[in-house]
Amino acid sequence: MATENKYTSILLAAKTLFWKYGFKRVNIEDICKQASCSKGTFYKYFPNKLELAKRVFDYVVTDSMQSLQQILQSNTQAHDKLTRMLELKLNGVHDISQEFLADFYNNPDVGIKTYIEQRTAVLSAEIMQSFVEAQQQGVFRKDLNIPFFFYISQQLSAYMHDPVVLSFFDSPEKMIMELATLLVHGIEPDTKQL
Numbered sequence: 001m002a003t004e005n006k007y008t009s010i011l012l013a014a015k016t017l018f019w020k021y022g023f024k025r026v027n028i029e030d031i032c033k034q035a036s037c038s039k040g041t042f043y044k045y046f047p048n049k050l051e052l053a054k055r056v057f058d059y060v061v062t063d064s065m066q067s068l069q070q071i072l073q074s075n076t077q078a079h080d081k082l083t084r085m086l087e088l089k090l091n092g093v094h095d096i097s098q099e100f101l102a103d104f105y106n107n108p109d110v111g112i113k114t115y116i117e118q119r120t121a122v123l124s125a126e127i128m129q130s131f132v133e134a135q136q137q138g139v140f141r142k143d144l145n146i147p148f149f150f151y152i153s154q155q156l157s158a159y160m161h162d163p164v165v166l167s168f169f170d171s172p173e174k175m176i177m178e179l180a181t182l183l184v185h186g187i188e189p190d191t192k193q194l
Contacts, residue, residue, distance in 0.1 A: 124150070
């Protein structure tokens, strides 16, 4: 059990540091200090920082996919499911620094961009399949174009961090509620309020 805890401790320490400072600025010594472990312990689990970054990505994605499955399988209405999915997306990227994003998307020499792109393609297919299954179970309307819905929902993440959009709301949570309501109910008036 201690072995699993040390592995997880290193993963979480790296995630914290990568999210805060980016990949390039963080070194193995920083990770070891944050995880309270020696370099020998680090190398027992990971051959290098790049492989650790891949495992951090996989860890975060696995956790998110489990949460998404729980949301889709929950006994709630589509509006609530969509709200929770948008919250999951927002929370998943909340603490990521600009340095982290720049390291992975603007510097192909970092070596993880290709890995993330490949894994993201696989994950997108898995998520779309989950949406199709949810549609078959009656969660979404039968004529919903799932690829279009998935694409649009992915594009919404840009709005979640747009300062102009955020200025329209008291909190990110209120913006998420409005996005979910707009997607689920459109612009029709609530008949309860009429």
